[in-house]
Amino acid sequence: MPVTKNTLALATYVVLFLIILAAPLYFDVFWLNRFSKFLVYGMLGVAMALCWGYAGILNLGQGLFFGLGAYSIAMSMKLASPTSLAQGSDTPIPDFMLWNAEPGAPIDLCCITNGSFLWIPFKSQFFGIAMGVVLPTLVAFAIGSIIFRKRISGVFISIITLAVVLLVRLLVVEAQPFTNGFNGLTDLGYLTVFGHEFDPYYVSTYYLIAISLVVVLVLARILVQTRSGLILQAVRDDDRRARFLGFDVPAYQIFFFCVSAAIAGYAGMLYVLVAEFASPTFMDLAFSITMVVWAAVGGRNSLLGACIGAVLINMVEATVSETPQLIEAWKVIMGLAFVLAVLFLPRGIAGLVSRLGYMIVRKPQKMPAARADAVDAEPARAG
Amino acid sequence: MSTASLTIDGLTVDFSGFRAVDSVSTVVDAGELRVLLGANGAGKTTLMDLISGKTRATAGKVYIGDTEVTAMSEHAIARAGMGRKFQIPSVFRDLTVRQNLEVAASPSPGVFANLRFALPSSTTARIDEIIELVGLGDRVDTDAGTLSHGETQWLELGMLIAQRPKVILLDEPTAGMTEAETMKTAAIIKAMRGEHTLVVVEHDMAFVKEIANRITVMHLGKVLAEGSVESIEKNQAVRDAYLGSKGIV
Ligand SMILES: Nc1ncnc2c1ncn2[C@@H]1O[C@H](COP(=O)(O)OP(=O)(O)OP(=O)(O)O)[C@@H](O)[C@H]1O
Ligand SMILES: [Mg+2]
Numbered sequence: 001m002p003v004t005k006n007t008l009a010l011a012t013y014v015v016l017f018l019i020i021l022a023a024p025l026y027f028d029v030f031w032l033n034r035f036s037k038f039l040v041y042g043m044l045g046v047a048m049a050l051c052w053g054y055a056g057i058l059n060l061g062q063g064l065f066f067g068l069g070a071y072s073i074a075m076s077m078k079l080a081s082p083t084s085l086a087q088g089s090d091t092p093i094p095d096f097m098l099w100n101a102e103p104g105a106p107i108d109l110c111c112i113t114n115g116s117f118l119w120i121p122f123k124s125q126f127f128g129i130a131m132g133v134v135l136p137t138l139v140a141f142a143i144g145s146i147i148f149r150k151r152i153s154g155v156f157i158s159i160i161t162l163a164v165v166l167l168v169r170l171l172v173v174e175a176q177p178f179t180n181g182f183n184g185l186t187d188l189g190y191l192t193v194f195g196h197e198f199d200p201y202y203v204s205t206y207y208l209i210a211i212s213l214v215v216v217l218v219l220a221r222i223l224v225q226t227r228s229g230l231i232l233q234a235v236r237d238d239d240r241r242a243r244f245l246g247f248d249v250p251a252y253q254i255f256f257f258c259v260s261a262a263i264a265g266y267a268g269m270l271y272v273l274v275a276e277f278a279s280p281t282f283m284d285l286a287f288s289i290t291m292v293v294w295a296a297v298g299g300r301n302s303l304l305g306a307c308i309g310a311v312l313i314n315m316v317e318a319t320v321s322e323t324p325q326l327i328e329a330w331k332v333i334m335g336l337a338f339v340l341a342v343l344f345l346p347r348g349i350a351g352l353v354s355r356l357g358y359m360i361v362r363k364p365q366k367m368p369a370a371r372a373d374a375v376d377a378e379p380a381r382a383g
Numbered sequence: 384m385s386t387a388s389l390t391i392d393g394l395t396v397d398f399s400g401f402r403a404v405d406s407v408s409t410v411v412d413a414g415e416l417r418v419l420l421g422a423n424g425a426g427k428t429t430l431m432d433l434i435s436g437k438t439r440a441t442a443g444k445v446y447i448g449d450t451e452v453t454a455m456s457e458h459a460i461a462r463a464g465m466g467r468k469f470q471i472p473s474v475f476r477d478l479t480v481r482q483n484l485e486v487a488a489s490p491s492p493g494v495f496a497n498l499r500f501a502l503p504s505s506t507t508a509r510i511d512e513i514i515e516l517v518g519l520g521d522r523v524d525t526d527a528g529t530l531s532h533g534e535t536q537w538l539e540l541g542m543l544i545a546q547r548p549k550v551i552l553l554d555e556p557t558a559g560m561t562e563a564e565t566m567k568t569a570a571i572i573k574a575m576r577g578e579h580t581l582v583v584v585e586h587d588m589a590f591v592k593e594i595a596n597r598i599t600v601m602h603l604g605k606v607l608a609e610g611s612v613e614s615i616e617k618n619q620a621v622r623d624a625y626l627g628s629k630g631i632v
Contacts, residue, residue, distance in 0.1 A: 223498075225500065226498050226499055226500055227485070227489055227498075227499060227500070227502070228494050228495075228497040230478070230482060230485065230486055231486055231489060231494075231497060233475070233477065233478060234475040234478060234482075234483075234486045236477075237474075237475040237476050237477050238475055238476070240469075240473065241473045241474065241475065242475075242486070243457045243458050243461070244435065244457055244458075244461050244466070244467050245458075245461060245486065245487050245489075245542070245546050246458050246461035246462040246492050246546065247458055247489075247492050248458050248492055248493065248494075249458065251493065251494045252494050255494045255495075
């Protein structure tokens with residue numbers, strides 16, 4: 001069987017999966033806790049590659065979906081916190097609501113502060129989990145329907161998504177009695193599913209995240225290899241051509257925009273499990289843009305590339321930031337890497353590695369120059 | 384005898400006072416190849432925009448067979464049986480030649496209906512035939528973005544065939560081609576005739592004589608004349624307005 005770029009991609013997937021699944025054998029729980037955050041970022045890389053690389057939608061507000069997922073689960077976990085149960089009421093009440101309540105307000109979720117009743121269903125952690133994916137998907141559907149049905153394209157999509165995430169961030173900060181504003185949701189309880197507590201320092205929590213990443217990567221990969229995935233890439237290349245071939249172009253864009261949002265929301269939930277807080281900083285512009293950088297450097301046309309890019313960049317960053325003098329330098333390096341990737345490596349590290357790997361494997365057969373070009377172009381689909 | 388495949392009835396568009404297409408009516412029979420002639424700015428491309436839904440008509444109606452498509456959106460008109468090639472060739476540049484054809488041949492339009500992998504084997508076989516017909520056999524795994532100008536045009540023709548529309552609109556399919564490429568394009572278009580109804584905008588008279596069943600001449604947004612190649616060549620109004628002193632060569 002000839003070695004194709006697909007075999008190489010498959011091999012990379014397998015190696016990555018083995019590494020992340022075997023990590024608990026070699027590392028302690030503190031390191032695993034830290035590493036699982038990086039895996040969550042890797043999942044964000046997948047969402048970004050799907051949206052930007054495959055659908056051609058440069059979403060500068062991905063943090064919105066991450067944040068919605070994070071807040072949904074954090075609300076449930078906040079209500080499960082021992083502190084919330086010790087506020088002088090039979091039912092759980094978040095501590096900050098008491099601080100923000102009008103004097104004499106009843107100590108009950110129904111009416112302690114404005115909008116506090118919206119917290120009631122989050123007493124069920126299943127509801128919180130469901131909302132963590134449903135809410136980002138619905139919001140993405142609403143935003144996507146407007147953007148894509150109105151045929152807004154290119155940089156305007158970026159501007160709108162950017163504006164929306166900043167708007168929501170402002171609302172979250174302003175709604176202090178409902179969200180604890182700037183401080184976010186801290187002092188959370190554990191997520192408990194079928195009697196199992198997901199303590200952030202349990203190996204089981206690490207495995208939940210590692211397996212989630214594997215599943216998300218595989219499903220996303222399968223999705224882009226369906227006919228819909230191919231048509232989506234066609235839409236990215238030339239939406240007018242696709243329209244005149246009879247495809248309802250906005251339906252494709254909205255669908256994949258929603259899938260990307262769902263993945264980001266799910267990542268947000270997993271992040272809260274290990275980080276034990278949800279904060280408006282998730283919706284900072286800087287965070288959303290950082291995701292774009294991960295995908296650009298890792299390779300936005302490759303789900304795997306963007307994923308590994310996000311994980312590796314964060315691992316290096318974590319090491320570097322232990323040395324204070326290097327922190328500023330790191331920002332410059334990342335900025336530079338981004339510019340270089342955009343200018344010279346549109347397929348990112350994934351494209352480079354895939355080309356090198358292919359050349360090494362094929363060397364004995366002496367590949368004609370024309371084939372080398374074709375391989376260079378390949379990772380768009382191989383990712 | 385033959386039935387109407389494309390019926391245009393009083394089609395008009397008004398660009399704030401300027402009628403780029405003015406009460407154009409014509410009937411194209413099933414399997415016919417109609418050539419649309421006219422000087423630059425006569426309104427040929429605009430007429431195609433109106434038929435295919437890219438531009439909204441101010442007045443008039445368009446039918447594919449018996450179905451009125453006037454007010455439909457572009458993709459709905461395409462699904463009703465209309466294919467269109469643009470003046471500037473457009474293909475999916477980052478997909479391979481075969482993938483371009485697979486997208487075009489996709490039997491269903493919806494995103495959920497397409498959450499599956501393989502195409503039906505009959506479709507795959509048809510794609511192979513189309514690759515053969517447009518002569519891109521050695522380019523199937525090449526990215527469409529790296530094709531030559533001529534090859535891009537042929538791929539787009541292939542995509543239209545794969546789409547299987549009743550009516551195909553071609554806007555200057557030989558623009559910018561060498562003579563050899565033009566010949567090959569003529570052969571492809573002739574092969575399309577019969578199974579599809581074609582409306583072709585073309586300036587190259589030798590090419591027109593080679594392919595046309597009937598000709599419609601447009602001038603300043605209106606239909607000036609319509610008929611067989613010979614009758615158009617003889618038509619005095621056409622000579623005066625469009626061909627000037629040169630005549631059809
Ligand atoms: N959207 C528009 N708004 C205003 N005027 C337009 C618009 N679209 C086309 N026109 C005008 O309509 C006229 C017809 O243009 P059209 O492109 O249909 O000509 P054509 O016959 O295709 O010419 P060519 O042979 O150069 O392609 C031109 O004068 C053009 O400027
Ligand atoms: Mg034109």
